[in-house]
Structures are given as C-alpha cells and as structure tokens.
Amino acid sequence: MKGDRLARSDLPQGTLDLLILKTVALQPQHGWGISERIQQVSRDVLQIQQGSLYPALHRLEGKGRIRAKWAVSDNNRRATYYELTPAGQRQLEDESTSWRALSTAAESVLDMA
Amino acid sequence: MLEGFLRRAQVLFRRKRAERELDEELQFHLDRLTEKHVDEGIAPAEAARLARMRLGGLSGVKEECRESWGFSRIEALLGDITYGLRKLGKSPVFTATAICVLALSIGGATLFFALLRSVVLAPLPYRSPEELVVLSLDNPATSTFDQSFTVRRVLHTRDHGESFSAVGAFLKWPEVMTLSSAGDPVALVAARVSWNFLEILGTQPIVGRGFVAEEDHPSGRSAVILREGLWQRRFGADPQVTEQVLLLDSQPYTVVGVLPEGFDFPFPEVDAWVTRPSHTSQMPARFWPFVMTQDVIARLNPGTTLAQAQSEMDSLNQSYLSQYPKSMDAQPGVTVRAQPLKTRVVADVRPVLWILFGAVCVLLLIACTNVSGLVLTRASARSHEFATLAALGAGTSRLVSRLFVESATVVALGSGLAVILAAGVIRILPSLQMPHLPRSDQVQLDAGVLVFTVGVAALTSLVVGLFPALEVARSRIASLLTGHASSANRISTAWGKRFAGITRQEQLVVCQVALSFVLMFGAGLLVQSFARLQSVDLGFNPERLLTLKVPLPTTSYDTREKRSVFFRELDRRLSAAPGIDDSALMRSIPTAPALFTNVHVVGRDNVPEREEPRAILQSITTGYFATMGTAVRRGRAFSDPDNRSQAPPTVVINESFARHFWPAYPAGPDPVGQHLRLAFDRIDSAEIIGIVEDVRESGPAEPADPSFYLPMAFSPPEKCFVALRTGLSTQTAVGLVTEALHGVDPNLAISEIKMMTEALGDVLIRRRLATGLLVAFASLALLLSVVGLYGVISQLVQRRTPEIGIRIALGATRADIVRMFVGRAVALAGVGIVTGVATTLTLGHLAQGFVFGIATNNPVTFGPVISFTLLAAMAAAAAPTWRALKVAPAIAIQQT
Numbered sequence A: 001m002k003g004d005r006l007a008r009s010d011l012p013q014g015t016l017d018l019l020i021l022k023t024v025a026l027q028p029q030h031g032w033g034i035s036e037r038i039q040q041v042s043r044d045v046l047q048i049q050q051g052s053l054y055p056a057l058h059r060l061e062g063k064g065r066i067r068a069k070w071a072v073s074d075n076n077r078r079a080t081y082y083e084l085t086p087a088g089q090r091q092l093e094d095e096s097t098s099w100r101a102l103s104t105a106a107e108s109v110l111d112m113a
Numbered sequence B: 001m002l003e004g005f006l007r008r009a010q011v012l013f014r015r016k017r018a019e020r021e022l023d024e025e026l027q028f029h030l031d032r033l034t035e036k037h038v039d040e041g042i043a044p045a046e047a048a049r050l051a052r053m054r055l056g057g058l059s060g061v062k063e064e065c066r067e068s069w070g071f072s073r074i075e076a077l078l079g080d081i082t083y084g085l086r087k088l089g090k091s092p093v094f095t096a097t098a099i100c101v102l103a104l105s106i107g108g109a110t111l112f113f114a115l116l117r118s119v120v121l122a123p124l125p126y127r128s129p130e131e132l133v134v135l136s137l138d139n140p141a142t143s144t145f146d147q148s149f150t151v152r153r154v155l156h157t158r159d160h161g162e163s164f165s166a167v168g169a170f171l172k173w174p175e176v177m178t179l180s181s182a183g184d185p186v187a188l189v190a191a192r193v194s195w196n197f198l199e200i201l202g203t204q205p206i207v208g209r210g211f212v213a214e215e216d217h218p219s220g221r222s223a224v225i226l227r228e229g230l231w232q233r234r235f236g237a238d239p240q241v242t243e244q245v246l247l248l249d250s251q252p253y254t255v256v257g258v259l260p261e262g263f264d265f266p267f268p269e270v271d272a273w274v275t276r277p278s279h280t281s282q283m284p285a286r287f288w289p290f291v292m293t294q295d296v297i298a299r300l301n302p303g304t305t306l307a308q309a310q311s312e313m314d315s316l317n318q319s320y321l322s323q324y325p326k327s328m329d330a331q332p333g334v335t336v337r338a339q340p341l342k343t344r345v346v347a348d349v350r351p352v353l354w355i356l357f358g359a360v361c362v363l364l365l366i367a368c369t370n371v372s373g374l375v376l377t378r379a380s381a382r383s384h385e386f387a388t389l390a391a392l393g394a395g396t397s398r399l400v401s402r403l404f405v406e407s408a409t410v411v412a413l414g415s416g417l418a419v420i421l422a423a424g425v426i427r428i429l430p431s432l433q434m435p436h437l438p439r440s441d442q443v444q445l446d447a448g449v450l451v452f453t454v455g456v457a458a459l460t461s462l463v464v465g466l467f468p469a470l471e472v473a474r475s476r477i478a479s480l481l482t483g484h485a486s487s488a489n490r491i492s493t494a495w496g497k498r499f500a501g502i503t504r505q506e507q508l509v510v511c512q513v514a515l516s517f518v519l520m521f522g523a524g525l526l527v528q529s530f531a532r533l534q535s536v537d538l539g540f541n542p543e544r545l546l547t548l549k550v551p552l553p554t555t556s557y558d559t560r561e562k563r564s565v566f567f568r569e570l571d572r573r574l575s576a577a578p579g580i581d582d583s584a585l586m587r588s589i590p591t592a593p594a595l596f597t598n599v600h601v602v603g604r605d606n607v608p609e610r611e612e613p614r615a616i617l618q619s620i621t622t623g624y625f626a627t628m629g630t631a632v633r634r635g636r637a638f639s640d641p642d643n644r645s646q647a648p649p650t651v652v653i654n655e656s657f658a659r660h661f662w663p664a665y666p667a668g669p670d671p672v673g674q675h676l677r678l679a680f681d682r683i684d685s686a687e688i689i690g691i692v693e694d695v696r697e698s699g700p701a702e703p704a705d706p707s708f709y710l711p712m713a714f715s716p717p718e719k720c721f722v723a724l725r726t727g728l729s730t731q732t733a734v735g736l737v738t739e740a741l742h743g744v745d746p747n748l749a750i751s752e753i754k755m756m757t758e759a760l761g762d763v764l765i766r767r768r769l770a771t772g773l774l775v776a777f778a779s780l781a782l783l784l785s786v787v788g789l790y791g792v793i794s795q796l797v798q799r800r801t802p803e804i805g806i807r808i809a810l811g812a813t814r815a816d817i818v819r820m821f822v823g824r825a826v827a828l829a830g831v832g833i834v835t836g837v838a839t840t841l842t843l844g845h846l847a848q849g850f851v852f853g854i855a856t857n858n859p860v861t862f863g864p865v866i867s868f869t870l871l872a873a874m875a876a877a878a879a880p881t882w883r884a885l886k887v888a889p890a891i892a893i894q895q896t
Helices: A005-009 A015-026 A031-041 A050-062 A086-110 B002-013 B015-039 B044-055 B058-068 B071-090 B092-121 B151-160 B197-201 B228-235 B306-323 B341-346 B350-381 B383-391 B396-428 B447-482 B487-498 B504-535 B560-576 B624-628 B655-661 B730-744 B756-799 B801-809 B814-850 B859-885 B889-894
Strands: A066-072 A078-084 B132-138 B164-171 B175-179 B186-192 B223-227 B245-248 B251-259 B272-274 B294-300 B335-340 B545-551 B580-586 B595-598 B614-620 B632-635 B650-654 B675-678 B683-692 B707-711 B719-726 B751-755
Touching (some): A015 A031, A015 A050, A015 A078, A015 A086, A031 A050, A031 B015, A050 A078, A050 B044, A050 B058, A078 A086, B015 B044, B015 B058, B044 B058, B071 B396, B151 B306, B164 B186, B175 B272, B223 B228, B294 B306, B306 B335, B350 B447, B350 B504, B350 B756, B383 B396, B396 B447, B560 B580, B560 B719, B614 B624, B655 B707, B751 B756, B801 B814
Parallel strands (some): B186 B272, B650 B683
Antiparallel strands (some): B132 B294, B164 B294, B223 B272, B580 B614, B632 B683
C-alpha cells in the first residue's frame, strides 16, 4: 500500500463528511463503494478509517444531508445506497468553496520564495 | 426541526428494522472487504479476520451509528431510569430514607412558599389594590401610646389631600360588642369604619348594600354590616336579614348588608362592621371629637405614586400643625406615614414567615447534601459495577448520566410525595384556626407554587447528583487502570489530599453540621426568648383567673351615678357568692386594650393638657389587687370607704408611674402623699395612697406602662370586666356570675368568658408556633447531620479495618482506636461548628427583631448549641467505633 500514515491519521475533522458528500454527489453509492471510490480517486493517499465511515454516514443521514435507500448492487446483493439531498448539495457547495479557499491560501503561503 | 423529529419518531417505531438493516449494511461491507482480500491472494479465513479488524470493533461501530439515530439518547435515558428504579428497589432502606428526607424538606419549602405567596406576596383582594394606602401618625414625643388621627385631621386630609381619589378612616383596634338580640348574647369582633370604606376598597356586599353617608352622622340611624359566617350561623343565611334591627351593646343597629368570608379589612375575623370610627367604647362620648384613635384608608389617584402621596402628606402635615397648633395630634415632631395597605396587613406575619421559609430552605440544603452523601457512599460501594460498565465500553458521560438519572429519580419521587404532603397541610390549614394568620384560607397550591417546586426539585437533583457524578468521572480512569474495587476509595483520598485529608463525603457532612448549627442556634434563641417570656413577672397571677365582660347600655346607664350604683351592687353580690375566692370589677383586663389618659402632678409646672404625660387609667373595685395577686410595694391599697363618691379622691400608682414622675424612685421624695390632677374624670386633686408592682397589661412581650388606679366610684366605665379566682368549673362560675348580674339587672348579658392563661396564650401563640416549628426544623437538621456523620465514620471504619487489625496486633489500645474515629467525628463537627458560628455571627442580626430579652450573639445560646452538636457528633461515631473495637486482628488482616 502506498498510503502513508500521515494522510490516514491527519484527515481533518469534517473532511470525511466533505469527501462522502462529494462521492455520493456523483452518483448514489453504498458505504463500501464510497470507501473504495475515495481511495481510488485519491490514488490511495486518502484511506478512510473503515470504523468511522458508517457512523459518519448515519450522522449525515440523521442531519438530512444524505438519504438512504435500498437497491441491488452490481453483484446482485441488496445494499444501502446513499444519495445527496438538496441540503447536502448546499453543504457540499459551501464546504467545497471554503476548502478550496483554504487550500489555495495554504498553497500560496507554502509557495513563498 | 419537525422533520427531524418525525424521522426520529420513525426510527423509534422501526427500531428492529433499523437494527436489521444496519447489520445487513455492515455485513455487506465486510463481505466485500473479505472478497477484496481474497482477490489479493489471502486465505478466506484470514481475509475475513483482516476485514473485521479493519472495520474496527463491530459493536462499537454499531453503537456509534445508533447514537446518530437520535433515538439512542432517549432510549438510554429510559434504560437508565428503569435501571435506576431497579437499583433503588434493591436497596429499599437507602431509597426510603432519601425519599422521606427529600419529601419532608421539599414539602416544607413548598408549603412555606405557598404561605408566603398567598399571605405576603399576593395582591390584596380589592380593586386595584396597589392604589390603597394607610396613613398613620408617628409621634416621637410619646412612647407609650401609638397615636393616630383625630376626627379633625381626618377631615383635613380628606378636604385637602389631592393625591387621593377617596379618603376614609377606621378605628385602629377592633372593638368587642355584645349581640344581645336574635338568640343568646354573644360577643362579636366589630370594626368601626367610615361609611365609604367599601367604595374605597371596591368591594360589593354579597347581600344588601354598603353604608351611606347619613349612617356616619351621630344623628343618623346606626347601621351594621355582618360577616357571611355570622349571617349563616345566627340568621340561617336569610336574605331578608337587611332592615332587621339588632341590639349591639344594647343599642339598636339596622342590618344593611353582608360581606363575604375572606374580607379582612381592617382586621381579619371581623364579625360586624359599624360606622363612626371615632366612637370608641374606650372613651366617654365627650372625648370622641379630640382623641387620636383613627388611621386613614385612602385610594391613590391613578398614576400617583406612594412617594408623591407621602410628600403631599408631609406638606399637609405642616399646614395642619400651623392651622391647629392646639390640637391633640399637632404636637411638634408629629409626622404622617403613608404605607401600602398590604404592608400594614402582613406586617405582623411577614418576618415570621420569612424566618420560617429561610429555615426550611436551609433544611432543604442540608437534606440535599445529606442525600448527596448517601448517593456518593453508594457510588463508592458500587465502583466495581462502574468499572465493569466502563470496561464494557460505557463512556464517562454515560456513567455520569446514569448516576444523575438515579438521583433525579429519587428527587422526583421525593418531590411528588412533597407536593402531596404540602397539599394535605394546606387543605387542613383553615381548620387549624391559625390565630391571626391573615388570608390563611386563601393559601393554595397553584401553578406558581408548582413551578417553584419543580424548580426546587431540579436544583435539588443537580446538587444531589453533582458530587457523585464528579467523583465517578474522576475515579473512572483509575478504576480502569487498577481494575480493582477499592480504587474508588483511593480516589476519594487522592481527591481528599487537596482538601487537607477531607474526603468529599466529609466535606458534605461539615456543610450539614454548619447549616444545622445555624438552625439550632436560631431555634435556641427562640426557645430562650420564649422561656424568658414565660418567666416574665406579669405583676399578676394568671392561674385560675377567670375573666368576662359586662357591657352596659348607654341608654339606661347614662350617668356616672347609675353606673357606680350598678358596679357597687354587682361587686357586693359577687363577694357574697359561694365558691368564689376573690373577685373584682375593672375597666379593662390585661391583654385587652387599656385606656391611656393624661395626668398632672399637682404642684408641678402647668403644661397644655395635650402635652401632659399619658398613663393607663384603671378603674377598679377594692378587691382588685387581692384578686389579681398584685403586690403593694408602698403605702396601702383601696379599702371600702375609698370607693364612695363622697370620699376624698385617692389614687394608687404602679412603679413605672412612680419612676416616670419621680425618676429617683425608690429613693428620693416619696410619691405617696403627693396629689394628681386627673382631667379625664375631672378630679382636681387625688392623693396617692399606695404604689403597686407593675402589671403587664399587654402581655409578657411588652413592657409595663405607667398606670394609675382609681376606685370604680370615681371613674365608672361604660363597660366592665369581672375577674374572679375560683376553683369552680368555668360553667359553674359563669352561672354564679350570671345569677349575680341578673339579680342587679336581668337585661344584661356577659361575654368574652376566658381563662386568663388562655388569653395570655393567645397573645404568644404566633411566637409559640414559630418557636415550635423552628425547633422541629432544627431537630430534623441535627438528625440529618448525625446520619451523615454516622455514614462517614462507618465508611472510615470499614476502609481502615485492615489497618485497625494491624494496629491492634502491634499493641494499639482501645483508647487509640476510639480517638481515631470519635476524634475524626469531633474534628469534622468542629469545623462545621466554627463555620456555623461564623455564619450566625454574620446573620444573627436578622433575627434581632424576633427575640425577646437576649442578644443574638450571646454565649448563653452558643454554649449549649455547641456542646449539643459535639455530643451528637460523638453519638454518631459511637456505633461504628464500637464495630472497630470488635475487630479481630487476624480477620482484619485477611481482608487486605
């Protein structure tokens, strides 16, 4: 595994929510799919703590950011799929904006000659 | 918000399904993870194990998910409550103790809050009651007599006062009138009021009408308004009662209306209202225009403040003083005081109720700390349980909330019982006939009181639960580290080190001792005051002294001569009656209002009559001093020849009178042989023939006033009291008096039959009640502290049992062991006492107005209370110490 410890342990608070929201925004996805997707897209840099994924999903559902529904998965098993709600959409936009602003700011600081 | 709630509610009902789905969801994840590992070339069994490891503790993950469902919190709470109830059910002694302690103290607080609210805080039941004010006079020049408005000043205020929309007056004291028609003669409490008093208050009679102006005129018809209770008892609630003519003190009065129960103006428990507030039966009619006997009731104009009214009264007072400089109520220095009617109504009971409410709050605080200590002790004993729960994954917050829920459950049960208790007492309150507690029939457990109780309960559970919760939160980590039941004990001591070796339970006990010390000190003060009042030398002997009143109709007894003849004849017949040891007639008896008049010592500088000093005038028959048991200090008492109108006028004075006019008394010039001018009875010169000891006419709490005695023949009153000392039953004695009375005049009735001890008891009853209640509170407080101390020392003994074994094995004596535990109890009590003493010294002055004859910081009270507390502490330590002494070394050491 290429993923290093830094990326795993230092996932900032709230980042997981953002990643989940972004992932399910593309298409409804089950928990396993979300975890695989994030790992894949980040080229294994971001590894989600499997233990914290489901509590986060249930928490977001509790807040009405995502909605759960049952569907049949690609291997013909029943699975819980999560999809974005309008409230989740708004939160995703807000947080993406501020996250981008933050990382741009951090980058420009790091780029100082 | 609503959506979230609905979703949660949905989850609540679909709990099982949600659980199943969660299982399925996680299983799906595990399966995929396992598949992935298998794809990577790992053996299936190992792959499954790896998958579970990566997911983390499955039950932990599930628990976290459930928490976000929102339902989990409610469920946990319900679980904690059932768990708490089950736990409490398993230790019934603890539960019953805690619930009873809390029920008593919260119930007490509820009851006294309800009393305060209805009696002191609630507005009076009149129209816009905040506009009602009472005006009275303060005269610094006279200390003996609380003087008030004359008729002239009332009129002056009415005509010139611009702050008021209406002005009326009432006689400052209730009068007792005899109702001698429509059945057996009966004594009524009557109030004399201006005709417009109902208009000022804004109250309607339930039958008939209020007074009209004409009924206030001396020439007009005399009218009376009855109280509902009297109307029902005596007239069968007959609506036709109006226009009936009643005989009151043998005078005809026409009934014009009926006022409802609960109408308490100007005093509680008035049976009848009559007009002409200046016409007091205390004075002959010729004095009525000049005497200062009335207070003013007035209604402020809307928008006028009390301060504005007061300043207007101040300037009005100045104009009155300059306009009528010679008037009796225009002495220099006289001021007018305007106060809200309510202040006046509750003035007597307010301090008592606040003191008792304060006491009951202190008791509640003690109860809180006590139950808190109990819970804490239980929590230590249950540290193993908590350690287990913690090891199974319960968070600190979960443990703390479990403890809180448990103590809140106890408090809730206690509060429920408390409300029932308070409601019960309030229900029987009117039937207790609390003397002189105004508005006691209006006390109720309304929403406001219940809000108070709920608030108190919430605070209580916070206080009760706080310390144990802190302790558990603190000890949890240590419990986890050692995994041993005794860890909680170590924690207690670890915490204790910060507080110089005092554990949390011990701190609570110190608080309890300090608080109960304050209560005991207060109770001690009241008990001592009361004892002093009981032992006050009254100047007469109240035992077996029967008193009753005989009013004389002014129509048939209109001259002094007629009255003198009547008194002489009644006196003669009473003296001859068999079985009556001593008897006498008098103008007034102790505890009844006395008549103050002005006196002048012949030969001293003349001053205007109104500036002459005042003293109590007592008209008596010759048997008076013997009957009352009042000692003659100098000279002689009256003999029969003195009590004849042809005899030279003679007077007997009391010692206060002697000291007032001859300050050097008993040394210096002898008052006996001097002469007095007594304007009231138009006596120019009466020789002082004797000096008697002071009689406390107003009861033991009030100092004796200067008084002088005249033979009945020289000052025949309009009504008289009979006092007799007899071994006969009251009924027989009254029969004898009635017989003697009807022998003189068959048309007369007697009323106000009372044993003097009873009358004195009535004077002190409020004080007696407050003292009794405070003693009860203090006893409860002490009991709670002793229980608290007992618990702490028991725990100490238990904890140190192994150590005791070693000590005994090493040769420690029994005295050492006793010192170890009793010493600890005494030390804790000592800290409590010191705190208590400091508190009482700081707050003592609050009780100053309520104690009699002692200072609030006197060693006489401190001494016994301190020794009593220390004794109680030793008693509390006795049983546990006894257990410690019986420890066998071998067993003790085995326990380690």
